[in-house]
């Protein structure tokens with residue numbers, strides 16, 4: 732068990748949090764730090780933050796799927812345009828042949844027969860092309876329906892993201908206000924401690940999971956929750972007020988507290 736005198740700055744005896752003995756102020760600093768850490772944890776773990784992340788992810792999925800479907804749709808539309816162009820070309824060729832047939836009297840029967848044959852082939856081709864175009868149009872229908880549905884999903888998700896973002900900002904603002912109050916209080920209490928005690932506390936706190944100072948409650952250290960031997964407890968409780976003691980088990984600054992155990 733290491734012991735030494737805590738020497739606070741002279742201001743301690745004058746004003747502010749320094750009215751308290753330095754070790755009580757140290758416990759107050761620890762309590763404030765614990766509260767600040769809890770607020771920071773709550774801020775990081777706000778449920779709105781998680782929901783916003785999942786809504787944003789769903790929005791991303793929707794957009795990616797829409798891009799895929801639009802790509803498939805564009806291919807079909809291109810195919811439809813090519814078919815329509817072929818249909819148009821076949822019709823033009825057929826009309827030209829028909830005009831030549833009606834205009835050309837005295838054409839050899841063999842030529843007329845060949846033209847008649849070609850017109851029949853062109854009609855067949857038109858029917859095939861129109862069937863193919865119909866297939867394309869049938870294939871477009873579910874894509875158009877999916878795009879409309881994705882569009883509606885996107886709008887709904889964007890609206891939800893807006894609501895959740897607003898709720899998140901509101902919750903963050905509330906916690907930030909509480910944090911600001913706690914941080915102000917912390918600064919005041921910290922400035923009432925001696926530089927030596929404060930830096931010792933800070934390095935313990937950084938090393939020991941956020942707790943650098945613990946209470947001796949009954950015979951138990953509130954930092955590591957272990958019992959101290961009763962002789963040690965007696966010894967610590969009879970040291971001059973302000974003596975800095977550290978817990979043998981966890982190394983935290985141990986501050987004896989009056990009254991019945993509370994932890």
Ligand SMILES: [Zn+2]
Pocket residue numbers: 945952953954955956957978979980981982983
């Ligand atoms: Zn301990």
